[in-house]
Amino acid sequence: xxxxxxxxxxxxxxxxxxxxxxxxxxxxxxxxxxxxxxxxxxxxxxxxxxxxxxxxxxxxxxxxxxxxxxxxxxxxxxxxxxxxxxxxxxxxxxxxxxxxxxxxxxxxxxxxxxxxxxxxxxxxxxxxxxxxxxxxxxxxxxxxxxxxxxxxxxxxxxxxxxxxxxxxxxxxxxxxxxxxxxxxxxxxxxxxxxxxxxxxxxxxxxxxxxxxxxxxxxxxxxxxxxxxxxxxxxxxxxxxxxxxxxxxxxxxxxxxxxxxxxxxxxxxxxxxxxxxxxxxxxxxxxxxxxxxxxxxxxxxxxxxxxxxxxxxxxxxxxxxxxxxxxxxxxxxxxxxxxxxxxxxxxxxxxxxxxxxxxxxxxxxxxxxxxxxxxxxxxxxxxxxxxxxxxxxxxxxxxxxxxxxxxxxxxxxx
Amino acid sequence: xxxxxxxxxxxxxxxxxxxxxxxxxxxxxxxxxxxxxxxxxxxxxxxxxxxxxxxxxxxxxxxxxxxxxxxxxxxxxxxxxxxxxxxxxxxxxxxxxxxxxxxxxxxxxxxxxxxxxxxxxxxxxxxxxxxxxxxxxxxxxxxxxxxxxxxxxxxxxxxxxxxxxxxxxxxxxxxxxxxxxxxxxxxxxxxxxxxxxxxxxxxxxxxxxxxxxxxxxxxxxxxxxxxxxxxxxxxxxxxxxxxxxxxxxxxxxxxxxxxxxxxxxxxxxxxxxxxxxxxxxxxxxxxxxxxxxxxxxxxxxxxxxxxxxxxxxxxxxxxxxxxxxxxxxxxxxxxxxxxxxxxxxxxxxxxxxxxxxxxxxxxxxxxxxxxxxxxxxxxxxxxxxxxxxxxxxxxxxxxxxxxxxxxxxxxxx
Numbered sequence: 001x002x003x004x005x006x007x008x009x010x011x012x013x014x015x016x017x018x019x020x021x022x023x024x025x026x027x028x029x030x031x032x033x034x035x036x037x038x039x040x041x042x043x044x045x046x047x048x049x050x051x052x053x054x055x056x057x058x059x060x061x062x063x064x065x066x067x068x069x070x071x072x073x074x075x076x077x078x079x080x081x082x083x084x085x086x087x088x089x090x091x092x093x094x095x096x097x098x099x100x101x102x103x104x105x106x107x108x109x110x111x112x113x114x115x116x117x118x119x120x121x122x123x124x125x126x127x128x129x130x131x132x133x134x135x136x137x138x139x140x141x142x143x144x145x146x147x148x149x150x151x152x153x154x155x156x157x158x159x160x161x162x163x164x165x166x167x168x169x170x171x172x173x174x175x176x177x178x179x180x181x182x183x184x185x186x187x188x189x190x191x192x193x194x195x196x197x198x199x200x201x202x203x204x205x206x207x208x209x210x211x212x213x214x215x216x217x218x219x220x221x222x223x224x225x226x227x228x229x230x231x232x233x234x235x236x237x238x239x240x241x242x243x244x245x246x247x248x249x250x251x252x253x254x255x256x257x258x259x260x261x262x263x264x265x266x267x268x269x270x271x272x273x274x275x276x277x278x279x280x281x282x283x284x285x286x287x288x289x290x291x292x293x294x295x296x297x298x299x300x301x302x303x304x305x306x307x308x309x310x311x312x313x314x315x316x317x318x319x320x321x322x323x324x325x326x327x328x329x330x331x332x333x334x335x336x337x338x339x340x341x342x343x344x345x346x347x348x349x350x351x352x353x354x355x356x357x358x359x360x361x362x363x364x365x366x367x368x369x370x371x372x373x374x375x376x377x378x379x380x381x382x383x384x385x386x387x388x389x390x391x392x393x394x395x396x397x398x399x400x401x402x403x404x405x406x407x408x409x410x411x412x413x
Numbered sequence: 414x415x416x417x418x419x420x421x422x423x424x425x426x427x428x429x430x431x432x433x434x435x436x437x438x439x440x441x442x443x444x445x446x447x448x449x450x451x452x453x454x455x456x457x458x459x460x461x462x463x464x465x466x467x468x469x470x471x472x473x474x475x476x477x478x479x480x481x482x483x484x485x486x487x488x489x490x491x492x493x494x495x496x497x498x499x500x501x502x503x504x505x506x507x508x509x510x511x512x513x514x515x516x517x518x519x520x521x522x523x524x525x526x527x528x529x530x531x532x533x534x535x536x537x538x539x540x541x542x543x544x545x546x547x548x549x550x551x552x553x554x555x556x557x558x559x560x561x562x563x564x565x566x567x568x569x570x571x572x573x574x575x576x577x578x579x580x581x582x583x584x585x586x587x588x589x590x591x592x593x594x595x596x597x598x599x600x601x602x603x604x605x606x607x608x609x610x611x612x613x614x615x616x617x618x619x620x621x622x623x624x625x626x627x628x629x630x631x632x633x634x635x636x637x638x639x640x641x642x643x644x645x646x647x648x649x650x651x652x653x654x655x656x657x658x659x660x661x662x663x664x665x666x667x668x669x670x671x672x673x674x675x676x677x678x679x680x681x682x683x684x685x686x687x688x689x690x691x692x693x694x695x696x697x698x699x700x701x702x703x704x705x706x707x708x709x710x711x712x713x714x715x716x717x718x719x720x721x722x723x724x725x726x727x728x729x730x731x732x733x734x735x736x737x738x739x740x741x742x743x744x745x746x747x748x749x750x751x752x753x754x755x756x757x758x759x760x761x762x763x764x765x766x767x768x769x770x771x772x773x774x775x776x777x778x779x780x781x782x783x784x785x786x787x788x789x790x791x792x793x794x795x796x797x798x799x800x801x802x803x804x805x806x807x808x809x810x811x812x813x814x815x816x817x818x819x820x821x822x823x824x825x826x
Contacts, residue, residue, distance in 0.1 A: 030610070030625060031625070031628065031640075033629075034629045034632055034633060048795065049619060049793070050614065050619070051616065051617065053619075053793060055791055055793045084605065085604055085605040085606040085646055086604070086605035086606030086607070086617055086618050087617045088615065088616030088617035089616065089617060090616060091617075104720065104721075104793075105604070105606060105619070105720065105721075105793070106606070107606075107616070107617040142791055142793045142794065146791075146794065147793075147794045147795050147796055148795070148796060154796075155799065162629075162825060162826070163626050163627075163629035163630040163632075163633060163726070164626060164722075164726060164798040164799060164825070165799055166625050166626060166629045167623070167625050167626030167629070167722050167726075167795070167798070168622070168795045168796075168798060168799055169610075169625075170610035170620060170621065170622050170624075170625035170626070171610070171619070171620050171622040171722075171795055172620075173610060173611070173613065173620055174610075175610050175611045191498055191499070191518070192497065192498040192499035193498040193499030193518060193519070193520075194499070197443070197582075197583035197584070197586060197587075197588050198586070198588045200586065201463060202501065203464065203501030203502065203503060203520070204464065204499055204500045204501035204502060204504075204520040205499050206462060206463070206466075206518070206584070207583060207584050207585075207586055208583065209580045209581070209583050209584040210580070211583075212443060212444070212579050212580050212582075212583035213576050213577060213579060213580030214576075215444065216446075216447045216575075216576035216579045216580070217576040219447055219576075220447060220448075220576060227444075233498055307517065307518065308517070308518075309577075309580050309584075313576070313577060313580075337750070339752075378468050378555055378559075381555060381559065381560045382461065382560050382561070382580070382581045382584055383560055383561060383567075383581075385577040385580070385581060386567065386568065386577060386578060386581055412575060412577070413575070
């Protein structure tokens with residue numbers, strides 16, 4: 001029986017992903033930009049704010065007119081007008097001893113340099129206001145360009161756009177963004193025993209779980225899933241499926257179902273048959289996920305994933321997700337959010353292999369620490385998937401964790 | 414000048430949200446179910462797996478035929494066949510002394526009760542295999558229904574569907590899910606000074622930032638944003654805008670721009686003018702976000718949000734997001750992910766008010782603790798938004814944090 005191969009570490013595997021380059025750029029309206037990654041720096045086309053603005057409701061003044069005033073000796077200023085929201089600053093120029101009522105966000109009148117908060121004023125009549133506190137020039141005002149000077153870099157290439165970033169872009173008048181294309185990910189399940197989820201399986205058959213799961217994982221991390229369905233256990237059929245994926249064109253092809261030794265060999269055979277395709281890795285020293293295969297044809301990545309969905313999910317989070325982040329152009333550290341938790345019981349492992357143990361999390365009473373309880377179950381079961389919150393990491397250099405020992409947990413999104 | 418109001422705590426505000434009920438249910442194909450919330454329990458329509466399956470590659474056996482065997486004294490079994498993937502179990506029945514080659518996932522032959530891993534076997538010829546380790550009944554096998562018994566509850570009402578959940582549903586043949594409708598959220602920016610982002614503002618005008626930001630925030634937490642654009646500072650116009658939102662129909666209406674005292678009053682005036690509409694809250698003891706208003710018309714919520722986008726974002730995360738979760742039907746604790754970080758410097762606050770301070774995070778050298786550095790900036794500035802990773806919480810009962818003190822940080826998604 002064949003099937004031996006050279007295991008590599010996850011670090012080495014992630015190193016191989018650097019051979020793939022970020023996808024081409026495309027222009028998008030801002031309203032479709034959430035979660036997309038900038039393909040270039042964005043600089044400010046005009047100073048922001050474009051004019052000096054009040055940051056408080058109150059009275060715009062020339063600061064020197066308020067110097068020395070107090071509750072008992074207020075400065076008396078003449079109300080020259082009220083700054084209507086949205087009216088230009090040039091409509092009013094303050095002479096010495098004059099002031100103007102202003103609202104938060106209003107444009108400062110010409111020659112005004114500060115705003116006295118309404119709380120420290122007392123309006124005597126339509127034309128006169130008492131100022132009870134002095135202000136310094138610039139108080140309660142944002143000057144022109146104080147937020148962003150002309151030409152300042154707002155966001156850099158590789159930044160993933162969040163709601164607040166989109167808001168700032170709208171504010172500087174950038175309504176289209178140049179972002180990397182989303183990775184298109186073809187998904188093929190292989191197995192003579194598989195039927196689509198909407199069919200009742202004949203005796204000995206089961207429903208295809210991986211296509212649905214992988215498509216949702218791809219969607220969740222911002223890729224575009226292209227489900228190509230089920231192929232039978234045949235090198236010819238699977239090769240045809242891969243060619244179909246290339247023609248879409250797909251940027252990544254996920255094959256799953258080749259976890260048994262025989263099938264693993266034939267996934268490898270398929271990758272070897274495809275023209276200009278190089279097998280980069282065949283076996284990773286993790287559990288679950290050991291039989292993972294990675295191949296490359298120009299900038300297209302082929303993954304051979306384990307057949308069991310629980311293992312395929314682990315490999316997706318650890319090895320596929322970082323590639324999708326790279327293709328999408330993000331410069332942030334990819335991967336799941338990590339927290340430190342405490343093992344609820346002893347968790348054995350083996351030196352030389354990274355273990356990813358499904359765990360359920362809860363917050364304990366002592367120091368509000370997060371407790372990680374292993375969700376064991378035979379490798380073919382689905383119910384542990386539903387009951388777990390993340391993957392506890394046991395590193396290569398340890399035989400496992402003691403009860404109460406700290407370890408990193410990768411949180412399912 | 415008017416505008417005083419009764420401040421309530423965030424806890425009291427969140428209590429008011431319980432007056433709103435989860436939205437109606439709708440049926441969806443599974444492929445559109447990611448992130449949606451179940452409107453009812455899901456039970457298993459048939460046992461899973463539907464037949465006993467191998468969890469390893471190897472040989473299916475009757476366990477008693479292997480009892481007492483070892484490397485030196487292997488059991489010799491007759492190979493009665495090979496279980497092709499997807500072939501029914503009934504095609505082969507093992508007689509005493511017989512075995513069958515099987516792959517992971519294969520259906521166990523009739524009368525077989527366990528699988529010997531291929532590593533512990535040695536094939537002598539086409540018809541004979543040496544078994545070098547004994548197995549007990551059930552070893553390396555998942556029995557029928559072991560994953561889910563008929564009628565077992567897989568997922569409960571209120572559960573938000575993750576990729577692994579969708580996979581399990583596919584596995585049990587459930588290809589449509591009954592989920593709560595997504596909240597439809599109408600967004601209206603008010604202000605005579607506002608122009609749409611794609612227009613060059615005339616002197617004294619600025620671009621509308623809030624519509625873009627709030628729409629992306631709604632999208633990010635699974636709602637459907639309906640941007641209704643800009644209305645002028647007029648009670649009539651804004652009332653018209655609210656009626657338009659009701660006609661859509663929207664489940665939530667977000668008005669922003671009413672942060673100055675004058676405008677706040679007129680947002681309130683609008684809510685009072687709408688028929689059957691009750692103002693539930695007018696002022697929350699948080700900073701930023703104090704002037705927030707909540708009103709209710711049957712199951713439709715109206716929020717009056719602060720005009721400055723930085724404050725509107727805080728109020729969205731703290732007070733709007735929990736309502737959207739509630740309308741979407743989730744039973745999970747709503748809100749942003751929280752971590753504990755350490756203050757990089759003293760951060761002052763005021764007793765009786767919750768402060769949410771924008772912070773940037775980095776991991777320090779000592780004990781790999783997360784350090785939170787305040788990103789200060791005048792309240793009108795945008796650039797602190799882009800530079801911050803989350804909101805540090807200073808509770809009501811404290812005057813602030815000392816340098817090095819621990820505090821909760823709500824992470825921006």
